Amino acid sequence: MTPIAIPPLTKDLVRVLIDADTIQRRVDELARQINKSYKGIEKPLILVGVLKGSFIFLADLCRRLTVPHMVDFISLSSYADSSEITGNVRLIMDARENIENRDVMIVEDILDSGFTLDYLCRNFTARNPASLKTAVLLDKPERRRIDVKLDYWGFQIPDVWVVGYGLDYAERYRTLPYIAEMVPVEG
Numbered sequence: 001m002t003p004i005a006i007p008p009l010t011k012d013l014v015r016v017l018i019d020a021d022t023i024q025r026r027v028d029e030l031a032r033q034i035n036k037s038y039k040g041i042e043k044p045l046i047l048v049g050v051l052k053g054s055f056i057f058l059a060d061l062c063r064r065l066t067v068p069h070m071v072d073f074i075s076l077s078s079y080a081d082s083s084e085i086t087g088n089v090r091l092i093m094d095a096r097e098n099i100e101n102r103d104v105m106i107v108e109d110i111l112d113s114g115f116t117l118d119y120l121c122r123n124f125t126a127r128n129p130a131s132l133k134t135a136v137l138l139d140k141p142e143r144r145r146i147d148v149k150l151d152y153w154g155f156q157i158p159d160v161w162v163v164g165y166g167l168d169y170a171e172r173y174r175t176l177p178y179i180a181e182m183v184p185v186e187g
């Protein structure tokens with residue numbers, strides 16, 4: 001396979017916060033932990049990726065799983081098209097699988113205020129899964145407004161806007177292989 005090119009920083013990308021190799025090593029570790037925890041499960045674990053930000057993390061994570069699993073997606077909206085917190089979470093597209101009596105893992109890109117994951121955990125718990133766990137790549141603990149249970153997390157980061165590896169700013173930079181801090185440049 002052709003190695004993934006590492007695009008250079010642009011002027012609004014301030015610095016690389018987590019490089020591509022470091023991300024891949026951490027995803028390896030998370031997959032190892034998940035493989036250990038779910039060893040021997042009978043029905044496939046349902047991984048529910050929260051669109052769009054989790055799609056790359058989920059793709060890398062699920063391809064390292066040796067336990068039976070399947071992939072589903074859900075789409076929510078919390079921030080209109082800006083980075084301001086409203087705490088207003090809306091379901092845009094529901095998961096397709098019936099999760100009753102199934103082992104479920106919500107896969108998110110980043111835990112910020114916590115409103116999104118809190119909403120999802122409450123919504124999914126009401127559907128009576130056999131178990132419900134959460135996996136997020138990034139955690140910004142300083143920004144937390146509501147307490148949520150995190151089972152697997154990749155990295156704790158400071159309170160800065162980050163892009164890459166699935167995360168965007170107004171739909172830009174999602175496909176960078178690294179996580180970069182971003183400060184929008186005017187004009």
Ligand code: IMP
Binds near residue numbers: 110111113117161168
């Ligand atoms: P929460 O509901 O405040 O925890 O927000 C979580 C959602 O906000 C994430 O799923 C992301 O889509 C988005 N988000 C929060 N911080 C960032 C960031 O630094 N970069 C990109 N998206 C972010």
Ligand code: MG
Binds near residue numbers: 050051052053108109
């Ligand atoms: Mg998200």
